[in-house]
Amino acid sequence: MAEAVWSTDTGEAVYRSRDPVRNLRLRVHLQRITSSNFLHYQPAAQMGKDLIDLATFRPPQAASGHRPDEEEEEEVVIGWQEKLFSQFEVDLYQNESACQSPLDHQYRQEILKLENSGGRKNRRIFTYTDSDRYTDLEEYCQKITTSASEVPSFLAERMANVRRRRQDRRGVEGSKLKSRIVTWEPSEDFIKNNHAINTPLQTMYIMADLGPYGKLGYKVHEHVLCILKVDSNGVITVKPDFTGIKGPYRIETEGEKQEHTSAWKYTIDNVSSLAQPEEEEREQRVFKDLYGRHKEYLSSLVGTDFEMIAPGALRLFVNGEVVSAQGYEYDNLYVHFFVELPAANWSSPPFQQLSGVTQACATKSLGMDKVAYFSFPFTFEAFFLHEDESAESLPEWPVLYCKVLSLDFWQRYRVEGYGAVVLPATPGSHTLTVSTWRPMELGLVAELRRFFIGGSLELEDPSYVRIPGTFKGERLSRFGFRTETTGTVTFRLHCLQQSRAFMESNSLQKQMRSVLDRLEGFSQQSSTHNVLEAFRRARRRMQEARESLPQDLVSPTGTLT
Amino acid sequence: MAEVHVIGQIIGATGFSESSLFCKWGIHTGAAWKLLSGVREGQTQVDTPQIGDMAYWSHPIDLHFATKGLQGWPRLHLQVWSQDSFGRCQLAGYGFCHVPSSPGTHQLDCPTWRPLGSWREQLARAFVGGGPQLLHADTIYSGADRYRLHTAAGGTVHLGIGLLLRHFDRYGVEC
Numbered sequence: 204m205a206e207a208v209w210s211t212d213t214g215e216a217v218y219r220s221r222d223p224v225r226n227l228r229l230r231v232h233l234q235r236i237t238s239s240n241f242l243h244y245q246p247a248a249q250m251g252k253d254l255i256d257l258a259t260f261r262p263p264q265a266a267s268g269h270r271p272d273e274e275e276e277e278e279v280v281i282g283w284q285e286k287l288f289s290q291f292e293v294d295l296y297q298n299e300s301a302c303q304s305p306l307d308h309q310y311r312q313e314i315l316k317l318e319n320s321g322g323r324k325n326r327r328i329f330t331y332t333d334s335d336r337y338t339d340l341e342e343y344c345q346k347i348t349t350s351a352s353e354v355p356s357f358l359a360e361r362m363a364n365v366r367r368r369r370q371d372r373r374g375v376e377g378s379k380l381k382s383r384i385v386t387w388e389p390s391e392d393f394i395k396n397n398h399a400i401n402t403p404l405q406t407m408y409i410m411a412d413l414g415p416y417g418k419l420g421y422k423v424h425e426h427v428l429c430i431l432k433v434d435s436n437g438v439i440t441v442k443p444d445f446t447g448i449k450g451p452y453r454i455e456t457e458g459e460k461q462e463h464t465s466a467w468k469y470t471i472d473n474v475s476s477l478a479q480p481e482e483e484e485r486e487q488r489v490f491k492d493l494y495g496r497h498k499e500y501l502s503s504l505v506g507t508d509f510e511m512i513a514p515g516a517l518r519l520f521v522n523g524e525v526v527s528a529q530g531y532e533y534d535n536l537y538v539h540f541f542v543e544l545p546a547a548n549w550s551s552p553p554f555q556q557l558s559g560v561t562q563a564c565a566t567k568s569l570g571m572d573k574v575a576y577f578s579f580p581f582t583f584e585a586f587f588l589h590e591d592e593s594a595e596s597l598p599e600w601p602v603l604y605c606k607v608l609s610l611d612f613w614q615r616y617r618v619e620g621y622g623a624v625v626l627p628a629t630p631g632s633h634t635l636t637v638s639t640w641r642p643m644e645l646g647l648v649a650e651l652r653r654f655f656i657g658g659s660l661e662l663e664d665p666s667y668v669r670i671p672g673t674f675k676g677e678r679l680s681r682f683g684f685r686t687e688t689t690g691t692v693t694f695r696l697h698c699l700q701q702s703r704a705f706m707e708s709n710s711l712q713k714q715m716r717s718v719l720d721r722l723e724g725f726s727q728q729s730s731t732h733n734v735l736e737a738f739r740r741a742r743r744r745m746q747e748a749r750e751s752l753p754q755d756l757v758s759p760t761g762t763l764t
Numbered sequence: 765m766a767e768v769h770v771i772g773q774i775i776g777a778t779g780f781s782e783s784s785l786f787c788k789w790g791i792h793t794g795a796a797w798k799l800l801s802g803v804r805e806g807q808t809q810v811d812t813p814q815i816g817d818m819a820y821w822s823h824p825i826d827l828h829f830a831t832k833g834l835q836g837w838p839r840l841h842l843q844v845w846s847q848d849s850f851g852r853c854q855l856a857g858y859g860f861c862h863v864p865s866s867p868g869t870h871q872l873d874c875p876t877w878r879p880l881g882s883w884r885e886q887l888a889r890a891f892v893g894g895g896p897q898l899l900h901a902d903t904i905y906s907g908a909d910r911y912r913l914h915t916a917a918g919g920t921v922h923l924g925i926g927l928l929l930r931h932f933d934r935y936g937v938e939c
Contacts, residue, residue, distance in 0.1 A: 509765060510796075510832060511936075524862060527875055535914070559907055561910060562910045562914070563913070563915065567917040578858075578860040580862065630938040631865075695862075699937055701935070706935065
């Protein structure tokens with residue numbers, strides 16, 4: 204029966220609060236358990252028996268000299284970091300020679316003032332705050348096992364230094380740290396002051412002096428009721444948890460004699476006052492104003508507008524790099540590249556150029572290949588105007604042509620390879636590797652000429668790499684044209700696409716992956732336009748009908764006349 | 765206005781013939797872009813590889829941009845330098861890469877190059893160090909005058925870039 208009443212779970216609980224921690228209030232109720240108090244937990248059905256027991260036990264207690272009630276029970280409401288002195292501290296600090304630190308002197312002043320004004324209002328319950336020496340020693344010498352001879356190891360000492368609260372941090376240390384990055388011979392004080400974790404904890408102990416009656420003020424009778432830890436992020440750790448509707452916690456003490464053994468029970472409750480609705484509303488309004496003002500400040504730096512394009516157009520914006528060229532025969536390579544826009548429906552701003560030449564780069568060996576590094580940036584944008592509403596006419600996409608050449612000591616150049624690649628149709632980052640070839644003439648004379656004199660066959664029209672500009676017909680045949688395989692060129696392209704149709708498709712919450720599917724948005728836009736035009740035509744027809752109506756009204760009037 | 769967050773790091777570099785490398789980096793943007801927070805240029809520590817030829821810097825990049833247009837997308841330019849035992853610094857390579865334009869995490873390998881001088885200058889560089897450098901750093905991130913250069917291939921700088929884009933879909937931009 205006794206076990207069912209107590210709360211045996213003494214684990215810690217973690218709470219989060221955005222309120223300042225100074226609003227925290229706890230009520231601790233401490234009571235000694237005696238045989239007369241046990242009777243309060245008897246079931247109600249046995250009330251008659253209880254009365255008999257009470258009558259039986261009352262005279263012997265009175266005869267034996269019953270202790271006053273204030274020594275048996277105590278209840279205190281404690282605020283965060285509120286210092287309640289124990290009897291030991293009152294006895295200690297009245298002696299001035301025991302004061303060593305400024306905190307001790309401050310405590311002495313408070314205790315003397317308290318004694319003059321009538322003494323402490325708390326008897327057995329007291330607190331150790333974050334500034335007390337007990338809090339430092341407790342974290343350092345905390346035991347984790349039941350071993351009586353547990354000695355903290357070197358790691359435990361170092362971790363205790365790291366996790367210690369930064370009470371002794373000075374401003375001078377902060378400024379000194381910035382000028383000197385590395386301290387080669389740190390002292391012990393330096394380690395203690397600077398090796399601190401980012402989230403320091405504030406700790407508070409709620410203690411109880413469970414000594415026998417008339418013998419308060421001894422260290423051996425002090426017991427921990429509750430440990431509170433709060434960090435700067437608003438995380439509150441309570442060990443043990445608030446009792447709430449659970450049963451009280453129990454502490455048993457042992458004395459020299461059997462009569463001094465006693466049991467205590469205590470409860471911990473959260474009695475922090477809630478904020479008033481007006482205060483909470485005002486606080487939220489202040490936060491909203493603060494965030495809104497910050498957002499307006501950010502918007503004012505740049506402005507709220509963004510560049511837009513004409514309706515029905517698709518803007519293709521490409522940031523690209525010629526990364527490298529590898530696997531070629533000669534050294535000192537450079538790449539000449541250009542972007543070809545299809546003739547139909549594509550345009551680009553007149554100020555920008557769609558071609559470029561990289562620097563000449565001497566290669567280096569990387570594995571089996573020789574690699575030339577360029578890191579050549581190029582940026583261009585192109586616009587596609589979609590006039591044909593037929594969904595079957597897929598747009599042609601721009602093509603990137605490249606030509607790799609080499610330069611030798613006598614400034615002669617040779618064509619190393621031609622290549623072409625269609626720009627990616629999807630936005631995002633793409634790494635393209637273009638395989639190249641060079642035209643080749645049969646016979647040994649051409650190769651000897653290339654080796655000794657330089658120069659080689661070149662394409663008159665670079666678009667011959669894909670579809671020649673002069674090609675008209677249905678079948679492309681390059682039979683008779685002879686080439687030799689050469690190396691590869693690596694491009695890196697970051698593509699962005701912009702269109703008003705994308706805004707409409709986004710607002711319609713449609714998930715379209717490819718731009719070819721996105722182009723359907725143009726048809727939807729055209730459909731909307733058609734509906735509006737049909738509505739306009741219907742309204743015009745209605746107005747014409749309404750204009751002819753008065754004549755019909757006039758005719759019946761004439762008939763009546 | 766649309767916003768771009770560039771959060772990443774310069775991981776390290778491989779393939780350089782020199783040891784004891786450090787890297788100067790900078791980000792250049794167009795006129796329509798504004799840097800809201802972060803530092804747009806910096807310099808790593810000097811790292812000497814113990815095993816292998818990869819120098820690790822793990823240098824953080826954390827930038828917040830706001831923009832009114834796509835022109836002038838941020839571009840990252842790098843200068844890799846080496847430091848010898850006497851403390852002299854000489855150029856190991858210039859590198860360039862665009863900041864990616866699609867959201868997500870990107871692993872970029874940025875190849876570097878360095879200018880070559882005449883054969884006398886190359887011979888002097890092999891013995892006493894030095895060598896030609898670019899007069900203006902904008903040649904790294906601009907391709908205008910690149911064709912005048914005669915360069916040699918250097919190593920590769922490895923970067924990890926994470927990109928967050930905000931409000932681009934509001935203006936019909938597909939990233």
